[in-house]
Each structure stands twice: as C-alpha cells, then as structure tokens.
Amino acid sequence: MTGGTSAESRLRADARRNADQIRRAAIGAFHGRGLTVPLEEVAKAAGVSKATIFNRFGGRIGLIEAVIEEVVAVELFAIIDRARSIEDVGERLVYYITAVRDVQYRQPAVVDTMLETYPDSPSLVRICHAGGAFNEELSAACRTAGVLRAEFKGDDLHALLHDNALALKHGSRPSRADYDRRTGFVLDGIRSSPAS
Amino acid sequence: MTGGTSAESRLRADARRNADQIRRAAIGAFHGRGLTVPLEEVAKAAGVSKATIFNRFGGRIGLIEAVIEEVVAVELFAIIDRARSIEDVGERLVYYITAVRDVQYRQPAVVDTMLETYPDSPSLVRICHAGGAFNEELSAACRTAGVLRAEFKGDDLHALLHDNALALKHGSRPSRADYDRRTGFVLDGIRSSPAS
DNA sequence: AATAAGCTGACCAGTCGAGTCAAGTTAGCG
DNA sequence: CGCTAACTTGACTCGACTGGTCAGCTTATT
Numbered sequence: 001m002t003g004g005t006s007a008e009s010r011l012r013a014d015a016r017r018n019a020d021q022i023r024r025a026a027i028g029a030f031h032g033r034g035l036t037v038p039l040e041e042v043a044k045a046a047g048v049s050k051a052t053i054f055n056r057f058g059g060r061i062g063l064i065e066a067v068i069e070e071v072v073a074v075e076l077f078a079i080i081d082r083a084r085s086i087e088d089v090g091e092r093l094v095y096y097i098t099a100v101r102d103v104q105y106r107q108p109a110v111v112d113t114m115l116e117t118y119p120d121s122p123s124l125v126r127i128c129h130a131g132g133a134f135n136e137e138l139s140a141a142c143r144t145a146g147v148l149r150a151e152f153k154g155d156d157l158h159a160l161l162h163d164n165a166l167a168l169k170h171g172s173r174p175s176r177a178d179y180d181r182r183t184g185f186v187l188d189g190i191r192s193s194p195a196s
Numbered sequence: 197m198t199g200g201t202s203a204e205s206r207l208r209a210d211a212r213r214n215a216d217q218i219r220r221a222a223i224g225a226f227h228g229r230g231l232t233v234p235l236e237e238v239a240k241a242a243g244v245s246k247a248t249i250f251n252r253f254g255g256r257i258g259l260i261e262a263v264i265e266e267v268v269a270v271e272l273f274a275i276i277d278r279a280r281s282i283e284d285v286g287e288r289l290v291y292y293i294t295a296v297r298d299v300q301y302r303q304p305a306v307v308d309t310m311l312e313t314y315p316d317s318p319s320l321v322r323i324c325h326a327g328g329a330f331n332e333e334l335s336a337a338c339r340t341a342g343v344l345r346a347e348f349k350g351d352d353l354h355a356l357l358h359d360n361a362l363a364l365k366h367g368s369r370p371s372r373a374d375y376d377r378r379t380g381f382v383l384d385g386i387r388s389s390p391a392s
Numbered sequence: 393a394a395t396a397a398g399c400t401g402a403c404c405a406g407t408c409g410a411g412t413c414a415a416g417t418t419a420g421c422g
Numbered sequence: 423c424g425c426t427a428a429c430t431t432g433a434c435t436c437g438a439c440t441g442g443t444c445a446g447c448t449t450a451t452t
Contacts, residue, residue: 012397012450030435038440049400117209149384151377159370159378163363170362174355181347182355208419208428234409245431250411 019056021046025082026063030071034108034169035064035117061121068123071109076127079103080134089145094187101159101183104168105176111165120157160186215252217242222259226267230304230365231260231313231339257317267305272323275299276330285341290383292334296357297379300364301372307361328354356382 011019020151025046029037039060043050047131057063079099103110114131120126139157174182207215221242225233235256239246253259273297282288299306310327314320335353338344369375 006233014450015398018399039442040440050441051396051400051443055398057385059441149381152381153374153377156378156381159374163359163367167359167362170366171359178349178351180353181349182352185345185348185352212417212430214430235411236409246410247412247431248429251429257410 017055018046018048018052022048022053022056022063023067026067027070030064030067030109031107035060035067035112039063061118064118065123068121068127072107072113073123073127075103075107076113076131080130083134083138089141090147093138093142093147096134097157097161097187098183101179101186101190103175104140104161104165105179107170111169114162114165115169132194135161201316211252214242214244214248218244218249218259219263222263225264226260226263226305227303231256231308235259253351257314260314260317261319264309264317264323268303268309269319269323271299271303272306272309272327276326279334280328286343287336289334289338289343292330293353293357293383294379297360297382300357300361301369301375304364307365310361311357311365331357 022042026042029042029045032040039053040050042063043053046053053059057066079096083092083096083099086095104114112118113124113127115122116128135158136154139148139152139154143150143152155191173179203390219240222238225238227242229237235249236246238259239249242249248260249255253262275292279288279292282291300310308314309320309323312320312324331354332350335344335348335350339346339348370378
C-alpha cells in the first residue's frame with residue numbers, strides 16, 4: 001500500500017490532470033450555481049468535453065460524490081458541531097438558524113442538498129439525514145428548556161429551513177440586508193407584543 | 197344592447213356549448229391544480245380536444261382571462277375588503293395573513309396568481325397589483341399603530357406571503373394542522389420569550 | 393513505433409407542453 | 423333536403439432542456 005496504487009493512480013497522467021480540473025471546476029460551479037448546474041457548463045469551465053466527465057465520474061451523481069465534502073459537507077457539519085458546543089439552548093437555536101440561513105443564502109449547493117434534489121447520491125442523503133437528526137435533537141432540547149413553545153413540533157424546525165430553501169431556489173434572492181432582517185423576524189416573530 | 201349580440205352570441209350553438217363546458221372545466225382544473233395545469237387536461241375534463249380551447253379562447257392566457265374572476269379574484273378581493281373593514285389594526289393583520297395563507301393552501305391558482313406566473317395576462321397583473329398595494333397599506337398602518345416592529349419594511353409582508361406561495365408551489369403541502377400551527381408561528385414568533 | 397488509454401464532437405433519447413393544420417363533421421339556413 | 427360555412431379534432435411540429443453514448447481520432451507510455 002505504500003505506492004498508493006489506488007484507482008486514481010492507475011490513471012494516465014493527462015486523465016488525472018483532467019479529473020483534477022473537473023473537480024475544481026465542479027466545486028466552483030456547484031458553489032456558484034448549485035448542484036443542478038448543467039454538466040456541459042462544468043466541462044466548459046474545466047476545459048474538457050462533457051463526455052470526459054462521464055468517463056471520469058460516471059455522471060452527475062459520481063461528480064457530486066467526489067466533491068460534496070468540500071462543497072457543502074464541511075461547512076454544514078461545522079455549523080452543527082459549533083451549535084452543539086453552545087451551552088445555552090436559546091443561543092444554540094439562534095446560532096443554528098442564523099448560520100443555516102446564512103449558508104443557504106450564500107451557497108445554492110446547500111439548498112439543493114437540503115431539498116434532496118438527488119436522492120440517488122448516498123453522500124447527499126447522508127448529509128440530509130444528519131441535518132434532519134440534528135433538527136430533531138435541537139428542537140427537542142429547546143422545547144424541554146422552554147425556549148420554544150410547547151406546540152412546536154420536531155418537524156417544524158425542519159419545515160422552516162426547508163421552506164426557506166424552496167424560496168431561495170425558486171424565488172429571486174432578496175438583498176442581504178432584507179434577508180438578514182427577515183431571519184430576525186423568523187426568530188423573534190413579527191408582532192412587537194407576543195400576547196397570549 | 198337588449199339583444200345582447202356580443203361576440204359570444206354570434207357563435208354556433210355547439211361552439212357556445214363547448215365554450216361553456218371549457219370554462220367550467222377550467223374553473224375546476226385551475227382550482228384543483230393551479231393555473232399551470234396542462235391545457236390537455238382541461239380539454240379532457242371538458243370533453244373536447246385541446247385545439248378547441250385554442251379556437252375558443254386563443255390559448256391559456258385567454259382562458260385565464262375568461263375565468264379568473266370566479267377562480268381567484270372574487271375570493272382575494274373579498275379578503276381584502278373584509279380586512280379593510282376590521283377596525284383594530286392588530287386584528288386586521290392577523291385576519292389578513294391567516295386568510296391569505298388559508299386561500300393559498302386551498303387554491304393553487306391563488307399561488308400561481310401571486311407568483312405572477314403569467315405576466316402576459318392583464319387580469320392577473322391587475323390582481324397582483326391590487327394585492328401588493330394592500331400589503332403596503334396594511335403594513336404601513338400596522339407600523340404606525342405599533343403593531344409591527346419599526347424595522348418591518350413594506351416589502352416584508354409581501355415577501356412573507358410570496359415565500360409561502362413558493363413553498364406551497366414547489367414543496368409538498370403539509371397537513372392542514374401543521375400548516376395552521378405554522379401560520380400561528382409566523383404571527384406570534386417561535387420564541388416563547390421574545391427578548392431582544 | 394506500437395498500443396491501449398483517453399478524449400471529443402456529434403449524436404440520440406426522453407420529457408413536457410404549447411401551438412397548428414388538413415381533413416372530416418355538423419349546425420343552420422334557404 | 424342539401425348545401426355551406428362554422429366547428430372540431432387527431433396528429434403533428436416545435437422548442438427548450440439535459441442526460442447519456444459512441445465511433446473515431448489523439449496521445450501518453452513503454
């Protein structure tokens with residue numbers, strides 16, 4: 001195993017170079033335009049033809065698998081870890097919702113991930129599953145601590161983030177200022193006096 | 197004008213019958229599946245061929261113009277009128293948001309209307325314009341009365357309803373109970389203690 | 393220079409629904 | 423009744439997309 005004769009190193013030099021360029025281009029394209037960007041465009045950015053992507057990665061799913069870590073997994077798991085480390089439950093909730101909404105705004109790929117656009121990608125499903133689990137965990141903790149209203153169901157947190165993903169995916173993105181202000185409303189509510 | 201020799205009555209008997217059936221089918225289909233329902237389906241429900249819809253109404257836009265009143269305009273304007281008649285500004289806001297979210301849930305056609313799916317339809321644009329104007333009016337009144345936080349911008353109310361339309365359009369519709377509960381959260385906020 | 397790995401342009405495939413038209417059918421009038 | 427203009431329609435084109443494939447050419451490697 002010292003020589004590292006993995007599938008990767010069996011490739012001819014030019015093939016490996018192309019694979020690298022494709023990966024890099026995919027990361028850029030996924031970041032900028034989401035996981036649904038036409039493969040043609042990724043190929044163009046990588047300076048190869050679409051067919052080469054199929055040769056190297058077998059298609060979109062394979063390509064996603066190859067780069068999803070850098071594109072969304074790292075950032076998403078960092079948010080979850082960071083949230084877990086926050087003692088105060090209220091603060092934890094605020095941080096989590098704020099951070100997730102922030103990354104949703106900045107990275108279309110995160111939106112596609114959360115919408116489960118490609119259920120055939122194991123990595124993607126794994127990430128969704130992990131996110132969903134944390135949603136449950138967090139809302140349970142919040143309810144127990146009295147930070148959330150009693151009626152708040154576990155699904156509600158997920159629905160909140162999911163609906164925002166849909167709005168970002170299919171709507172026109174608001175200015176950053178508007179978006180952040182609305183994040184505040186989601187957290188604090190729009191009524192100045194939260195009667196009853 | 198007594199004879200009523202409108203474009204309608206110049207039609208041959210069978211053509212008028214078909215036009216009626218198409219109108220009725222369109223109302224049903226628009227109600228159930230939104231304004232984007234394939235014309236083929238409307239035709240089938242009306243017992244005619246798609247081409248007949250083009251003969252009678254010139255296409256989707258013409259068909260929408262012909263039935264939009266019954267499908268969404270009446271209900272939407274009724275909500276606005278009803279809201280205007282409510283003295284208490286706070287109640288007015290609650291009623292309006294609740295009623296709009298309710299009709300969005302029940303009628304996909306309202307969602308399509310609010311999303312301006314067909315900007316070439318004058319009637320549709322008119323309805324949107326009226327809705328937008330009332331949104332402005334209402335949120336201004338609420339802010340003045342202190343019912344809404346000072347930072348709440350006129351656009352925010354519109355965005356709130358618009359995003360919900362997107363979620364209903366592209367997502368899976370939640371159970372009625374979940375949906376109504378969340379309507380409550382939108383109004384009251386998710387934090388039990390609305391600290392700053 | 394032999395050879396197999398690799399690359400690519402051009403192509404097919406499948407989806408979806410709008411819109412059109414030649415040809416057949418029928419209402420309505422004389 | 424029978425003629426004609428109005429009407430209907432099945433079958434078609436069109437177009438926009440994107441995923442996926444392959445024969446044939448190019449090039450790394452020994």
